[in-house]
Amino acid sequence: MERSPRTELAAFLRSRRRQVDPSGLGVPVSGQRRTPGLRREEVALLSGVSHTWYTWLEQGRDIRPSRQVVDAVARTLQLSPAEHQYVLRLAGYAAAAPAEPGRAQVPAHAQRLLDALGDSPAYVITRSWSIVAWNAAYARFYPGVATAPAADRNLLWVVFTDPYVRELLGDWTTDSRRFLTQFRAEVGARLHDADVVDLLARLQQASAHFRAGWASHDVDSFSSSERRFEHPAVGTLLLEHHQLTLADSPDLQLVVYTATAGSDSAARLARLSAG
Structure with a gap:
């Protein structure tokens, strides 16, 4: 199935959110969590963005986050340098690639x-x-x-x-x-x-x-x-x-x-x- 940068960004953020240990970020963990990792509202709070805005990102909505937002989310999700560059490109903060040559x-x-x-x-x-x-x-x-x-x-x-x-x-x-x-x-x-x-x-x-x-x-x-x-x-x-x-x-x-x-x-x- 064809994927756009927006839908790939959404899937990537979801995958990485599930890999973050909440306790490592000082997030109180109480009770039984249905899924591993951080909740969406926790990522939003730690990144300084609204819960709705971050939810739209993970849903692949037609929005354009600022570079500051992308950087903040990358820090919250503890992305590696390669992963950080990857989400920046997906969000449109890189030069477009030339046409594929023959x-x-x-x-x-x-x-x-x-x-x-x-x-x-x-x-x-x-x-x-x-x-x-x-x-x-x-x-x-x-x-x-x-x-x-x-x-x-x-x-x-x-x-x-x-x-x-x-x-x-x-x-x-x-x-x-x-x-x-x-x-x-x-x-x-x-x-x-x-x-x-x-x-x-x-x-x-x-x-x-x-x-x-x-x-x-x-x-x-x-x-x-x-x-x-x-x-x-x-x-x-x-x-x-x-x-x-x-x-x-x-x-x-x-x-x-x-x-x-x-x-x-x-x-x-x-x-x-x-x-």
Whole structure:
């Protein structure tokens, strides 16, 4: 079902309200509560807004909260920095994303940059995580990228549906969850876009793990760190995962996996390149 930023904001606030420990905020807890977490009127009181106004937020009403209200609610619900940024975007306090580009719109110099990365697997994704360009090292790392139908050449789709990727990721349960929470943080304000609606509908149908993870409303931000992969040809690879925005194409992200110079993983990537 198509969701607007307003309805996603409502669902997200409800999910996070239920996770807050009232006693940690000095809210007296007496008697038996029917549901866990804070009550709506408690969130409103602690945030300095009216009960009716906050109720409208959780009902997805056509209202526009001020940034100060969003910040106050975020503090009351004890949101993480990534979650706080997420609700700000959902409430309209972020620049609108450019239109989703197709493969033909990837600048030629971006492909040259990919190719210059040598043994380091690298690819370019759009804001909806469609994979629109890659280098030869990535095609060896994940051969399916070159043969997948264009509609299925999406990072989140392959993580949850491709058995090869499931085996490639060192800890699929943790890694897939990480991808999902980062994706949600990035597209939350664009859940009504046709390409996002289509991708989510297909994933909801294709993967029970995705359905469960998406229902949690968890979000997180990207951070460069070491990832473990189990490649069928060269074995264990410990690679740093980087994501960069192209300055002249801010709607595109360059994703690169690099190995420490002189490491066993670097030698294995070189063997993979040599065939």
